[in-house]
Amino acid sequence: MANAADHRYWATVWRRLKADRKAIACLVMLVGLILAVVAGPSLWSINPEAQFLNQIASSPIGSRTAIVVDANELWTGPDKTPEAGASTARLSVIEANTEFVRLSWRQDTSAKGYQLYRWSEGMNAASLGMPVAVLEAGDSWYEDRLNLRPERYEYTLLAVDELGTERYRQQIRVTPVLAMSEFDAELASIAEGETTIELPAHPLGTDHLGRDMLARLLEGGQVSLFIGIFAPLMYMLFGLAYGATSALIGGRVDAIMMSIVDFVIALPFLLFMILFRVALGTEPGESGIAALVIALIALGWPSPARLVRGEILRLREMPYIEAARLMGAGQRYLILRHLIPNVMGSVLVSFTFAIPSAIFTEAFLSFIGMGVVPPAPSWGSMCNDGISRLLTNPHMMLFPALAISITVLLFNLLGDALRDAMAIRRGAD
Structure with a gap:
C-alpha cells in the first residue's frame, strides 16, 4: 500500500509540474543550455584559443572578407620620392x-618640419585629431x-617653421581596407x-x-557546469548516506555524528580552499x-546530512513504517523501499538549490584568481x-555575467517549482 501511495504521490507531483508553465519553461531552457554547452564546442568551429589580433576587443560582428598582407617589415618609403616643391605638400x-596606412608628400624646402594628425569618427569635429608623428624637414613619407x-x-x-608655427596644412581622407598580416593569419589557423x-x-x-x-x-x-553539478551531486550523496x-x-x-556535522559547518570555506590548494601543490597562477x-565536497555535505x-x-x-515492522520487514527493506525513496524529494529540491550556489562559488573564486585561471576559460x-x-x-563582462x-x-526557479509541487507531501502523509 505504501508503494501505491508513493506512486500516486509522484504522479501528482509530475502533474503539478506539467501544469506549471514556468517550471516547464525553466526545465526546457536548462536542458537547452546544458546541451549547448556540451555540444557547442564541437559545433562551433572556432578554436577558443585562436587569436584574431586584428579584431582585439571587437564588438559582436559578422563574417567579413579581408586581404592578407606582409606586415613583417617596416616601410622604407615609396619607390619614387616626390620631387621637392616650393609651396604645397600634396x-x-x-x-x-588596417595593418598600415602609407602616406607620401612632396618635400617643402621652406618647411622646417611636419606634424601629422589623424582624425576619426567620435572625435571633436573642430580638432585635428590624434597626434601621430612629428617629422623632420627632409621626411616625405610616413607609415x-x-x-x-x-x-x-x-x-x-x-608644415611648420623654426618656431613650430603652422605655415600651411594639407588634408586627405581614407578608409583602410580590412586586412590581416600573414603572421596573424597563421596564428589564427587560417589557410x-x-x-x-x-x-x-x-x-x-x-x-x-x-x-x-x-x-x-x-x-x-x-x-562551470561540471563544478556546479558534480560537486553538489557528490556531497548530496555523501550527506544522504551520513x-x-x-x-x-x-x-x-x-549525537557524536551530529557534533561532527556542527564542527564542519563552522569551518571557513575560503581558508580550507587555500589549504587544499597548498596540499595539492597548486602554484600561484595555476587553475x-x-x-x-574537494573543498565544495568536504564542506558542503553537512547541510544535506542534517x-x-x-x-x-x-x-x-x-x-506505515510501524505496520511494515509488525509484518516482519527488516531494516534494509525499510531503508531501501520506504525511508530513502521518501526523503529523495527533499534531497532533490535541495540539490537544485545547491547547483546555483556551487556555480556562484566557482565564479567568485575564479573572479578573485583562486579557481579557474587563464588561459583556461570559465565564466568566473x-x-x-x-x-x-x-x-x-x-561585452567582455556582460556575456559571461549573463551566463x-x-x-x-x-x-533557482526550477527548485522553487519542485518545492511547490512537492508541498503536498506532508498532507499525503
Missing part, C-alpha cells in the same frame, strides 16, 4: 589597410600602424598562401586577446579546479578578464 595615400580599423579617417599634415580570406563571424565579439567570446563561453560553461546512518543508529552515535571541487536525518527521524515514526575567470575593461568593452545569472536563475 599629401597622398600610397596604400591603406601609420597605430590601432587601425576599417573606418573613415582624415589625415592632416602641418596559408591565400591573398583574400573570409574572417569568421564573432556573434559575441572578441576579448582583449582577440579570442572568440562565444567559443570561450561554451568551453568555460563546461567547466544523515541516514546517523538517524537509523540513533543514541550516542547519533585550482581539483582543490575547489536535512536527511531530520526527514528520516520523522518518517520512521509514521504508521572571463568576468575577471572583463571587469578591467568594463567601460571600454562592456552565470541566467543559469543560477533557472536552477
